[in-house]
Amino acid sequence: MALRTEELILNVxxxxxSTHGVLRLEVELxxxxxxxxxxxxxxxxxxxxxxxxxxxxxxxxxxxxxxxYLASMYNNFGYVIAVEKLMGIEVPERVEYIRxxxxxxxRIASHMVALxxxxxxxxxxxxxxxxxxxxxxxxxxxxxxxxxxxLYNYMWVGGLSHDLHPDFVRLAREFxxxxxxxxxxxxxxxxxxxIFIERTAHIxxxxxxxxxxxxxxxxxxxxxxVNWDLRKNDTYSIYNRFDxxxxxxxxxxxxxxxxxxxxxxxxxxxEQSMRILEQALDQLPEGDINSALPKRIKPPVGTVYQxxxxxxxxxxxxxxxxxxxxxxxxxVRGPSFVNLSVINELSRGHLIxxxxxxxxSIDIVLGEIDR
Amino acid sequence: MKKAEEIFELIKSGFPGxxxxxxxxxxxxxxxxxxxxxxxxxxxxxxxxxxxKFDSLMNLSGVDDANGEKIKEEDDSEIIKGGTLSVYYHLHxxxxxxxxxxxxxxxxxxxxxxxVDNVWKAADWHEREAYxxxxxxxxxxxxxxxxxxxxxxxxGSYPLRKDYKNPEFYNGMKVPx
Amino acid sequence: xxxxxxxxxxxxxxxxxxxxxxPVVFIVPFVIxxxxxxxxxxxxxxxxxxxxxxxxxxxxxxxxxxFKLIQKEDIIAEGADRKFFNLAPxxxxxxxxxxxxxxxxxxxxxxxxxxxxxxYIIAVSGFAVAGILMGGWASNNKYxxxxxxxxxxxxxxxxxxxxxxxxxxxxxxxxxxxxTMSEMQTAYFWNWNIFGGAEWAFTKLLLIPFMFIxxxxxxxxxxxxxxxxxxxxxxxxxxxxxxxxxxxxxxKFAMFFLAEYGxxxxxxxxxxxxxxxxxxxxxxxxxxxxxxxxLIPYEQLFWFALKGILFVxxxxxxxxxxPRVRVDQLMTICWKYLIPYSFANxxxxxxxxxx
Numbered sequence: 001m002a003l004r005t006e007e008l009i010l011n012v013x014x015x016x017x018s019t020h021g022v023l024r025l026e027v028e029l030x031x032x033x034x035x036x037x038x039x040x041x042x043x044x045x046x047x048x049x050x051x052x053x054x055x056x057x058x059x060x061x062x063x064x065x066x067x068x069y070l071a072s073m074y075n076n077f078g079y080v081i082a083v084e085k086l087m088g089i090e091v092p093e094r095v096e097y098i099r100x101x102x103x104x105x106x107r108i109a110s111h112m113v114a115l116x117x118x119x120x121x122x123x124x125x126x127x128x129x130x131x132x133x134x135x136x137x138x139x140x141x142x143x144x145x146x147x148x149x150x151l152y153n154y155m156w157v158g159g160l161s162h163d164l165h166p167d168f169v170r171l172a173r174e175f176x177x178x179x180x181x182x183x184x185x186x187x188x189x190x191x192x193x194x195i196f197i198e199r200t201a202h203i204x205x206x207x208x209x210x211x212x213x214x215x216x217x218x219x220x221x222x223x224x225x226v227n228w229d230l231r232k233n234d235t236y237s238i239y240n241r242f243d244x245x246x247x248x249x250x251x252x253x254x255x256x257x258x259x260x261x262x263x264x265x266x267x268x269x270x271e272q273s274m275r276i277l278e279q280a281l282d283q284l285p286e287g288d289i290n291s292a293l294p295k296r297i298k299p300p301v302g303t304v305y306q307x308x309x310x311x312x313x314x315x316x317x318x319x320x321x322x323x324x325x326x327x328x329x330x331x332v333r334g335p336s337f338v339n340l341s342v343i344n345e346l347s348r349g350h351l352i353x354x355x356x357x358x359x360x361s362i363d364i365v366l367g368e369i370d371r
Numbered sequence: 372m373k374k375a376e377e378i379f380e381l382i383k384s385g386f387p388g389x390x391x392x393x394x395x396x397x398x399x400x401x402x403x404x405x406x407x408x409x410x411x412x413x414x415x416x417x418x419x420x421x422x423x424k425f426d427s428l429m430n431l432s433g434v435d436d437a438n439g440e441k442i443k444e445e446d447d448s449e450i451i452k453g454g455t456l457s458v459y460y461h462l463h464x465x466x467x468x469x470x471x472x473x474x475x476x477x478x479x480x481x482x483x484x485x486x487v488d489n490v491w492k493a494a495d496w497h498e499r500e501a502y503x504x505x506x507x508x509x510x511x512x513x514x515x516x517x518x519x520x521x522x523x524x525x526x527g528s529y530p531l532r533k534d535y536k537n538p539e540f541y542n543g544m545k546v547p548x
Numbered sequence: 549x550x551x552x553x554x555x556x557x558x559x560x561x562x563x564x565x566x567x568x569x570x571p572v573v574f575i576v577p578f579v580i581x582x583x584x585x586x587x588x589x590x591x592x593x594x595x596x597x598x599x600x601x602x603x604x605x606x607x608x609x610x611x612x613x614x615f616k617l618i619q620k621e622d623i624i625a626e627g628a629d630r631k632f633f634n635l636a637p638x639x640x641x642x643x644x645x646x647x648x649x650x651x652x653x654x655x656x657x658x659x660x661x662x663x664x665x666x667x668y669i670i671a672v673s674g675f676a677v678a679g680i681l682m683g684g685w686a687s688n689n690k691y692x693x694x695x696x697x698x699x700x701x702x703x704x705x706x707x708x709x710x711x712x713x714x715x716x717x718x719x720x721x722x723x724x725x726x727x728t729m730s731e732m733q734t735a736y737f738w739n740w741n742i743f744g745g746a747e748w749a750f751t752k753l754l755l756i757p758f759m760f761i762x763x764x765x766x767x768x769x770x771x772x773x774x775x776x777x778x779x780x781x782x783x784x785x786x787x788x789x790x791x792x793x794x795x796x797x798x799x800k801f802a803m804f805f806l807a808e809y810g811x812x813x814x815x816x817x818x819x820x821x822x823x824x825x826x827x828x829x830x831x832x833x834x835x836x837x838x839x840x841x842x843l844i845p846y847e848q849l850f851w852f853a854l855k856g857i858l859f860v861x862x863x864x865x866x867x868x869x870x871p872r873v874r875v876d877q878l879m880t881i882c883w884k885y886l887i888p889y890s891f892a893n894x895x896x897x898x899x900x901x902x903x
C-alpha cells in the first residue's frame with residue numbers, strides 16, 4: 001500500500017528576511033524540494049500610474065524616484081528622455097554627460113546593494129556591510145549634488161535641478177581609484193569562496209531562449225549568454241560615445257545562466273561602469289545646464305515608448321499624451337516586474353535554500369514591481 | 372531592419388479580411404491597429420515570420436481611451452459610456468533589431484482581447500496587470516487573476532479607468548481618507 | 549571540591565547543590581561577555597563600531613538586553629502546544645548545562661569526577677536535540693518545524709565523526725575521564741595531545757599529522773553540533789526566519805540564546821581538553837616557581853577559560869566570514885568526507901598506538 005503524501009504549502013513572505021521587501025511566495029514543497037512557486041505581489045501597490053494621470057509632467061518625476069528606490073537616478077533618466085523625445089527637446093552636452101555620470105554611479109550603487117544582499121541571502125553578512133560602506137561614498141556625492149540621498153528628483157525635463165558641486169569630479173575620480181581594489185577584495189571574500197560557489201553554481205539555470213521569451217532583461221539576460229545591452233544595442237543619450245564592454249555570463253563555475261553567472265555579471269558591470277565614468281569625467285564639457293529648460297511642458301498629441309538600461313534591466317516608459325499638461329497615460333515596464341515572473345521556471349526542483357539564492361540573484365525591488 | 376510600413380504590408384497580405392490600420396501621423400512612432408480577436412494569430416505570425424522575427428515583447432499596456440460619451444452623475448462625477456479600451460503591444464526583434472507598436476481596441480462594454488501569453492511568456496503578468504487595472508478580459512489566458520490589487524477587490528472596479536471611483540469600504544475599512 | 553563542601557556545610561545535599569550551581573557562576577558572565585564579544589568582533593570585522601551606547605564602548609549592552617528580555621511579554625502562539633512549548637527551552641539549556649558537569653575547570657574543581665566523562669558528554673549533548681525538536685514541533689510553525697528537523701538531522705549526523713575522533717583519542721590515552729586526560733598532558737605544550745601526547749617515543753612524531761586531522765574533524769563537527777555558521781541550518785535566518793526559535797520571545801528566547809553560547813564554550817572547552825591540555829599551562833605554573841601552591845588552580849582556571857574563549861573567537865571569526873552551506877551539502881560533508889576520514893584516522897591512530 002502506497003503511503004499517501006501531501007505537499008507542504010509554505011508562505012515565504014510577505015514578512016520574511018530575504019524576500020527583499022513585501023513579496024509573498026506561495027511555495028509548494030515536497031520535503032525540502034520546491035514543486036511550485038506562486039508569487040503574489042501588490043503589497044506595495046500605490047498605483048503610481050493613476051497618480052501620474054493627475055499630475056503635470058514634471059510632477060511625475062518624484063514618483064518615478066519611488067519605483068526602484070535603489071536606482072532613482074536612472075528612473076528619472078528614463079522618464080525625462082521619454083518626455084524629451086515626445087517634445088523634441090535637445091539638451092545641452094553638459095547635461096547629457098552629467099546624466100550619464102549620475103546614471104553610472106547609480107548603477108554601481110544599485111549593484112552594490114544587489115551583490116551585498118545576495119551575500120546576505122547566502123549567510124555571508126560581511127560583504128554586505130563592506131559594500132554599503134562603499135555605497136556611502138556614492139550617496140555622499142549625490143547628496144552634495146542635489147541634497148538627497150535616496151530619492152533625488154535630480155533630472156528634469158530639458159535639464160537638471162542643480163549643476164555639479166565643484167568638488168564632484170575630484171571625488172568621483174577618487175572613488176574610482178578607491179573602489180577598484182575593493183572589487184578584488186569582494187571577489188576574494190565572496191565571489192571565489194568555495195561555499196559560495198557550491199551554493200550558486202548550477203543553480204537556477206536560465207537558458208537564453210526562455211529568458212528572451214519571458215522578456216528578461218538586464219544582467220539576468222546577459223548572464224544567460226545573450227550579448228544585449230540597451231546602452232549599445234538601442235542606444236540613447238550619449239552612450240554611443242563611450243568605449244565599454246558588455247559582460248556576458250560564461251559559466252566559469254557552472255552552467256551558463258546560473259546564479260553565479262548572474263552574480264558575476266554584476267561584478268563585471270561595475271568595472272565597466274567605472275570605465276564609462278572615467279571617460280565621461282574626462283570629456284565633461286562646460287556650459288549652462290538650464291539653457292534647454294522649456295517654459296511650459298506641454299507635449300503634442302502622440303505616444304512614445306522609451307526604454308533605458310536600468311541597473312536591473314530594461315526600464316520602459318510608455319507615455320500617451322493628449323496634448324494637455326498632464327500625461328494621459330504613463331505605463332512603466334519595470335525590469336523587476338518582468339524578471340520576477342520567471343521565478344517558478346527557475347526554482348522548480350531545487351531546494352528551499354536554492355529558492356532564496358535564486359530570488360536573490362534576480363535582484364528585485366518591490367517598489368518597482370508593485371509601482 | 373524593417374519599417375513599420377513594410378511590416379504593415381506583411382500583416383495585411385498575411386491576413387486578408389482582418390481589419391488592420393496604420394496610423395503614422397503620431398509624432399514619434401507609427402501604430403498598427405489590429406482586430407482584438409485576431410491578435411493571437413497576428414502575433415504568432417509576427418513572431419515566426421522570417422522577415423519579422425519579433426522574439427520579444429517589450430511592453431504590453433492596457434489603456435482607457437476615454438473616447439466614449441461622458442455622462443455627468445448627480446454627485447458631479449463622470450461615467451463614460453461607449454468608446455474603447457485599448458491594449459498596446461510594443462514588439463521588438465532582437466535578431467533583426469526592429470520595433471513595432473500594435474494596438475488592439477475593444478469596446479468598453481465588453482472588452483475582450485485575445486491573450487498572447489503563449490506567444491511570449493512575458494505577456495502573462497502584463498496581461499494580468501491590464502486586466503487588474505483596466506478590466507480588459509484576455510481570452511484564453513490560463514490564469515487571469517488580479518495581480519496588484521487584492522484578490523477580493525470589488526468586481527468591476529478597475530483603478531486605471533478614467534471614470535474610476537474609489538469604493539467606500541473595503542472589507543469593512545473606510546477607503547477614502 | 550565536593551568533599552570540601554561536604555565538610556564545610558556538613559550536609560551532602562547542600563554541598564551537591566552548591567557544587568552544581570558553580571558552573572552557572574561561570575556560564576552567565578560568559579554569555580554576557582560572549583554576546584558582547586560576538587557583536588564587537590563582528591562589528592570590527594565588518595568595519596563598524598558595534599554597540600557603543602550603554603557604558604564605555606557599549607560594554608553593558610548585553611546587561612541592558614538581558615533586562616529588556618526579562619521584561620518582555622511572553623507570547624505563546626494560539627496553535628502552539630503549550631506544555632512542550634514551555635518545556636523546550638529549558639530542555640535545550642539543560643542539555644548544554646549538563647555538559648559542564650564533566651568539564652575539568654581546574655585540577656581541583658570538576659562538577660562530577662566521573663570516569664566516563666567523555667562518554668557522558670556525548671550522551672547528554674544529544675539532549676539538546678530533543679529540546680529543539682520539541683520546540684520546533686510545539687511552535688506549530690512550518691519554519692520552526694523545518695528548523696527543528698534540520699537540527700535533529702544535523703546534530704545526530706555530526707555526532708558520529710565527533711564520537712569517532714573521541715574514540716581515537718580514547719584509544720591513544722586509554723581513559724574516558726577528562727580530568728585524567730588533562731592530567732596526562734601536563735607540564736609543557738609539547739606534551740599536548742595535538743603534538744602526540746606526553747610519551748616520548750618514535751610514535752609521537754608519527755602521530756602529529758593525524759592528530760591535526762583529528763583536531764580539524766572534531767572542530768568542524770562541533771561547529772555543526774552547536775549550529776554555528778557555516779552550519780547554522782536550523783536557524784538559517786535568510787531561509788527559515790529564525791528556525792526553531794521563531795515563535796519564542798522574552799526569557800524563553802533568552803534560554804535558547806544562553807544554551808547556544810553555553811554550548812559554544814562547552815565544545816570549545818572539550819576540544820581544548822582533548823587536544824590542547826585543558827587547564828594545563830603551556831609552560832609551567834607561576835605557582836610552582838613562586839612556591840605558592842594555592843595559586844595553581846587559579847592559573848589553571850585562567851588557562852582553561854583562555855583556551856575555550858580562543859576557540860569561541862575562532863567560531864565567531866568563521867561565522868562572520870563564511871556563507872552558509874546548503875542542507876544537503878551539510879550532509880555530504882558529514883557522511884562523505886568527515887566520517888570516512890575519521891574512520892581512516894581512527895584506524896591509523898590505532899595502528900600507531902599498537903607500535
